[in-house]
Amino acid sequence: MDPANNMLSIQNLCIYKNESLLFTLDTSLLAGEILTIMGPSGSGKSTLLSWLSGMLYPAFTAEGKLLLGGQDISQTPSHLRQIALLFQDPLLFNHLTVAGNIEFGMQASKSNSKKERISKALASVNLSGMEMRAPKSLSGGQQARVALLRVLLNEPRVILLDEPFSKLDSQLRQATRELVFEQIRQRGLTAILVTHDQSDADAAAGKVINLSNTRSA
Amino acid sequence: MIVDTSLFTRWVKLTPSILITLLLVPVVAGLLGVILPAFGWLPALGEDSVDFRGFKALFQTPGFVTMLTLSFSTSFISTFFAVILSILILGNYFDSKLLGHIQKLLGPILVIPHAAAAIAIGFLIAPSGLIMRLFSPWLSGAELPPDILLPNDPLGFSIILGLTLKELPFILLMAMAAMQQKEIKQTIEGQYKVALSLGYYPFTSFCKAVLPILYPFMRLPIFAILAYSSASIEIPLILGPNTPPTLAVAIMQWFNDVDLHLRIQASAGALVQVILTLCVLFTWWLLEQCVKRFCLSRLINGRRTYADMTWKFLTHCITLLVLFAIVLALIGLVLWSFAGYWSFPKAYPDQLVTLHWQSALQQLPEIINDTILVALAATGIALFLALFTLEAEQQRRTQLSSVASLMIYLPLLVPSIAFLFGIVWVKEIIGVNAVFSMVVVGHLLFVMPYVFLSLATSYRKLDLRYAKVAASLGCSPWSVFYSVKLPQLMPPILFSSALGLAISFSQYLPTLLLGGGRINTLTTEAVAIASGASRRISAVYVIIQLLLPAFGFILAWLIPKLFFRPRC
Numbered sequence: 001m002d003p004a005n006n007m008l009s010i011q012n013l014c015i016y017k018n019e020s021l022l023f024t025l026d027t028s029l030l031a032g033e034i035l036t037i038m039g040p041s042g043s044g045k046s047t048l049l050s051w052l053s054g055m056l057y058p059a060f061t062a063e064g065k066l067l068l069g070g071q072d073i074s075q076t077p078s079h080l081r082q083i084a085l086l087f088q089d090p091l092l093f094n095h096l097t098v099a100g101n102i103e104f105g106m107q108a109s110k111s112n113s114k115k116e117r118i119s120k121a122l123a124s125v126n127l128s129g130m131e132m133r134a135p136k137s138l139s140g141g142q143q144a145r146v147a148l149l150r151v152l153l154n155e156p157r158v159i160l161l162d163e164p165f166s167k168l169d170s171q172l173r174q175a176t177r178e179l180v181f182e183q184i185r186q187r188g189l190t191a192i193l194v195t196h197d198q199s200d201a202d203a204a205a206g207k208v209i210n211l212s213n214t215r216s217a
Numbered sequence: 218m219i220v221d222t223s224l225f226t227r228w229v230k231l232t233p234s235i236l237i238t239l240l241l242v243p244v245v246a247g248l249l250g251v252i253l254p255a256f257g258w259l260p261a262l263g264e265d266s267v268d269f270r271g272f273k274a275l276f277q278t279p280g281f282v283t284m285l286t287l288s289f290s291t292s293f294i295s296t297f298f299a300v301i302l303s304i305l306i307l308g309n310y311f312d313s314k315l316l317g318h319i320q321k322l323l324g325p326i327l328v329i330p331h332a333a334a335a336i337a338i339g340f341l342i343a344p345s346g347l348i349m350r351l352f353s354p355w356l357s358g359a360e361l362p363p364d365i366l367l368p369n370d371p372l373g374f375s376i377i378l379g380l381t382l383k384e385l386p387f388i389l390l391m392a393m394a395a396m397q398q399k400e401i402k403q404t405i406e407g408q409y410k411v412a413l414s415l416g417y418y419p420f421t422s423f424c425k426a427v428l429p430i431l432y433p434f435m436r437l438p439i440f441a442i443l444a445y446s447s448a449s450i451e452i453p454l455i456l457g458p459n460t461p462p463t464l465a466v467a468i469m470q471w472f473n474d475v476d477l478h479l480r481i482q483a484s485a486g487a488l489v490q491v492i493l494t495l496c497v498l499f500t501w502w503l504l505e506q507c508v509k510r511f512c513l514s515r516l517i518n519g520r521r522t523y524a525d526m527t528w529k530f531l532t533h534c535i536t537l538l539v540l541f542a543i544v545l546a547l548i549g550l551v552l553w554s555f556a557g558y559w560s561f562p563k564a565y566p567d568q569l570v571t572l573h574w575q576s577a578l579q580q581l582p583e584i585i586n587d588t589i590l591v592a593l594a595a596t597g598i599a600l601f602l603a604l605f606t607l608e609a610e611q612q613r614r615t616q617l618s619s620v621a622s623l624m625i626y627l628p629l630l631v632p633s634i635a636f637l638f639g640i641v642w643v644k645e646i647i648g649v650n651a652v653f654s655m656v657v658v659g660h661l662l663f664v665m666p667y668v669f670l671s672l673a674t675s676y677r678k679l680d681l682r683y684a685k686v687a688a689s690l691g692c693s694p695w696s697v698f699y700s701v702k703l704p705q706l707m708p709p710i711l712f713s714s715a716l717g718l719a720i721s722f723s724q725y726l727p728t729l730l731l732g733g734g735r736i737n738t739l740t741t742e743a744v745a746i747a748s749g750a751s752r753r754i755s756a757v758y759v760i761i762q763l764l765l766p767a768f769g770f771i772l773a774w775l776i777p778k779l780f781f782r783p784r785c
Contacts, residue, residue, distance in 0.1 A: 053410070053413075054413075055312075055410055055413065078413045078414060079414075079416050079417055079418050079419065079521070080416070082416065084414045084415060085410060085411060085414040087407060087410075087411070089407060091404070091407045091408050091411050093408060093429070094430075095429040095430070095516075096516065096517065100517045103517040103519070104412075104415070104425070104516065104517050105415045106519055108518060108519030108521075114519075150411075150415070154415045154416065156414075156415075160414075
């Protein structure tokens with residue numbers, strides 16, 4: 001897919017909580033760009049990701065447009081948006097193996113080619129030979145990498161990162177962060193990172209928006 | 218470590234053992250009480266040799282294989298339908314407000330006694346029932362009730378319908394209760410979102426990401442209803458065929474026969490019933506293994522949808538149909554209870570009279586009195602034991618072991634027809650004549666699991682910091698329990714009490730057997746009337762059966778609002 005198709009545009013977005021304005025936002029991202037969203041708790045960071053993924057909670061309402069590759073997807077159901085989520089918790093499926101979890105994200109194709117791709121992907125994140133392991137048997141950092149592969153091999157156009165490094169210790173955090181950003185840039189994906197941590201924003205090396213500054217009176 | 222030796226703490230420590238003993242002893246004694254007579258040993262009748270006469274007589278009973286087939290097929294198929302419908306409803310309304318609305322409806326539907334539900338369904342599907350009347354003659358062309366054997370059809374379709382409609386709310390409610398546990402809720406909601414964001418359609422997301430996590434929490438309730446439905450009495454007795462009936466109904470008839478020697482055959486039947494129930498459970502387990510093997514590879518085959526829109530449409534239709542059937546059944550009951558002459562195919566009675574209400578109300582005061590007394594005693598004991606057992610858990614800082622937890626649900630897992638007759642036999646041997654107490658114990662066996670289950674979640678979620686603050690201010694363990702914990706738990710305690718009362722109101726077999734005809738409740742009377750007397754009087758009894766538990770739930774809802782609301 002042409003990376004230009006991954007350009008994301010948020011136009012005149014106003015999010016309301018119980019009819020009072022929470023924040024406004026108007027911004028665009030080029031393919032491969034990582035936008036960092038910061039702000040205090042309750043400023044609406046996770047709500048923004050919910051809106052982007054089409055899963056806004058019933059207590060919130062939104063006005064505005066979301067364009068992906070020039071196409072308005074504001075009303076598109078979440079499963080058809082090609083916008084993948086990476087949460088703070090890896091949320092791996094314990095009823096599947098490591099390989100099964102990654103395969104869950106992949107599109108239907110021949111089983112052999114899938115297996116080959118999974119092995120290569122696992123090797124690229126230093127998890128060779130862990131295909132048949134149960135997710136529970138992995139460390140926190142290993143689980144985070146499997147969750148990343150599940151999303152990357154899904155080949156989405158946009159990735160939303162909801163504080164995915166916040167539960168990792170500082171050393172692991174840096175290594176995982178570098179891996180995630182490198183993979184995103186290599187694939188020309190557009191990403192939005194929500195974080196409390198300035199070092200995450202620095203590592204993302206992209207535009208930073210502080211949601212507390214976007215609230216209207 | 219400082220050990221508190223107050224009377225309260227000592228009682229609390231003892232309660233879990235008392236509770237388990239109270240549940241285990243009658244069930245085990247009851248099972249023993251059918252095993253010995255099953256092999257011909259019944260000294261009260263002068264039978265003291267051990268042989269297989271009972272089993273021989275049982276196997277030679279005309280229609281015995283049909284009885285087994287009917288019991289097996291109706292329980293298995295109805296549970297299968299109830300599980301599939303539950304999955305459809307949960308999956309298609311998983312992220313919708315509708316699920317919350319459905320949950321609110323489930324409580325009242327769940328506490329409708331089986332006998333009442335069976336009678337109401339019978340009224341609905343009978344050839345001269347409300348469904349036929351609504352569609353006649355304009356659609357069916359019938360000017361007279363058609364000659365169809367419904368209910369009581371030989372293949373047990375009516376039983377399947379009755380059991381499915383009764384089991385569906387139970388499975389749904391149990392699944393929803395699991396879904397609302399904090400950790401499970403977070404996991405399933407997160408994984409559902411992950412699946413959606415990876416491109417899976419909503420119902421497929423539910424089936425592939427949520428159901429594998431949720432199903433283990435549905436298993437015990439499913440096994441409980443399989444066990445219950447394979448040996449249930451009320452629904453097959455009212456909706457099922459008579460020649461032959463299901464095995465459980467036949468056993469009950471043999472036990473109650475004037476020929477006491479039939480008790481040996483009945484005891485053998487009760488043992489076969491246990492084996493049949495085990496077979497039903499084993500077959501379900503086999504089905505689970507097949508589904509697991511078949512579906513595991515499909516979970517990761519990359520397919521994002523399996524006709525999601527069709528399933529959604531089907532679920533809407535089924536949900537509406539079930540709601541329509543319930544509303545229609547209730548309307549039918551009210552109409553029948555006031556109906557004078559009601560010619561077919563009119564959908565509304567020719568005349569409305571209060572005669573049936575007057576006639577029923579003359580006989581009711583004593584029956585209602587007994588019903589309420591037994592229910593209050595059983596629920597009171599269950600509440601006391603459940604609260605003290607949960608308090609013991611908190612004092613020990615560990616939950617009941619899985620074996621002890623299973624023991625609490627034992628009366629729901631072992632076919633009641635098997636152990637209740639044994640209890641009667643043991644009671645006769647040791648010469649217990651306290652009929653009221655025996656009926657209360659019988660009811661307690663079935664009330665206890667529900668009261669414990671409904672209280673446990675709230676009790677275990679209590680914020681213990683309040684108790685610690687109270688203790689640090691000098692309150693004794695009893696004061697902490699009475700003045701701090703109980704007031705915080707008042708709404709769930711009231712709800713559990715209402716649930717306990719409702720479960721007791723609905724008991725048929727324990728009252729019939731342990732009461733020996735000397736204690737009659739609304740349910741035993743309703744079943745007796747349903748099998749013979751007027752449809753109109755039956756309707757009156759069923760309505761009162763519905764009103765009584767409803768009254769309990771209304772009180773449970775009102776009392777906290779009136780007496781425990783925060784005051785300015």
